[in-house]
Amino acid sequence: MGLMEWLPFGVYGLALATALAFGALCAFGRRKRLTGEPPLINGWIPFLGEALNFRKNAIGFLLTLNKKHGDIFTVHMAGKYITFILNPLQYPVVTKNSKYLEFEEFADQLSSQAFDHPPVINGKCPDLNERVHRNYQHLLGKSLDTLSDNVMRNLQIIFKRKFSQMVDWEMGKMHKFCFSIIFEASFKTLFGRDPHNDGYNVTDEIGEKFLKFDANFSYLALNIPIVLLGATKKIRRELLNFLNPKKMEKWLDVSEVVQDRKDIFENYTVLSDYDKAAHHFTFLWASVANTIPGVFWAIYYLLRHPEAFAVVRDEIDHLLQSTGQEKRPGDSIYLSREQLDNLVYLESAINESLRMCSSSMNIRKIKENFILSFEENNEVCLRKGDLLAIFPPILHMDPEIYEDPQTYKFDRYVENGKKKTTFFKQGKKLKYFLMPFGSGSSMCPGRFFAMNEIKVFVILALVYFDMDIIEDKQLGQGKDRIGLGILLPDSDIIFRYKLRS
């Protein structure tokens, strides 16, 4: 794949111009490896360095460098120097060295450029960063119970409204199907509903715009100016209009987490309504952008593997039966957090699809020059301003850890009927073996809610429908989200579904 395919029209020109400008600079100022530093791979393209090779086949590219240079090396990509730690046994050094490594400023910069809010750190709002992070406690404990119950209720309302009158097979595109349901259920659960427009369907109102913005998110994350991304700026403004705090004031059934965010922002008179809306949009994006493909892949793999489908459905049916609930479409279901937690095959199947499709890079910025020490007296010197990265797909696709890693095995995370949490490399037990939600200080605060939402979606889909994929094609993974989250499918796929008899 060439540069033209990688970047949208217009961005190509910018990238080339930047590359040429930096070319002149680099001819004189190409970085050299200093004593004690990891092997350095500069790449031959000015500015872009090895970015295109990484994007073309991230795992293959890193493994080739691994063979040549060992477990730690620095790669020049898109103007940044990124030191990769490849051996999962060494991942814990990142958490251990948090004194020299920071995440929040790096994330703040990315988020403010993508969502257009003023920087939270060192900006005009003292303590805002701390308060926003404290707010994530509303995604845990009792608040999490309430959120999980509400998303279960909202998902059922949507399933009932959309499907309870179905009489025959229907066909649909699977990603579109998952998107429309998860977007609405997540929005209503977190942001509430507009009492003056009770019949509105938020997916119809802003779903298309959200998808268009999301399609260009990776370019914004790369700091490509939004003016080069077609209508993205206009679309972002329209989405922010929808989340205007004056409108949001009237919404009912708002979750604690969003209500508390609203209250926090109200304390800062320097924040305009636009700024506050941009913060709300950041949270909305975080709460659905990965959950939707997460749900999609969970269903896709179950339908592609009838033996997995049968075991997971049986587990769900059994639980419903043992709790005196009907498994007929349209009947209300209630499952506690503990009951959801005990569905080991369902959880394993979801984890397995996350293993195969998640691609979030765990990044830290190096605050000052320091020496990173590993076991067995190994150490490397790291430079201030560079990035340190863990790329979990390397772990997820490691045949020493996961036998036959390219194959979907729905019960990989079950052992003797219980959750399996012990995985090994070089005979040593791994602390990190599955990382779709990141690690350490940057770990996703919404992970428990996300898992519950995905579980409930799959439960309802399996209780409601008989389903199968009717298009005869194997889906691939899109490249846009590499390093940023759950990969999207490279195209949608047609499936059919009918109410379970």
Ligand code: HEM
């Ligand atoms: C399958 C679904 C999800 C996945 C795979 C996922 C993954 C992640 C990852 C990897 C990060 C860290 C990003 C980084 O290192 O740069 C993150 C951050 C975040 N996620 Fe999630 N997430 C999911 C769902 C959710 C949900 C449902 C919510 C909210 C209800 C949420 C809220 C957030 C927030 C607020 C952050 C930023 C945290 C911060 O400020 O440090 N996520 N997520």
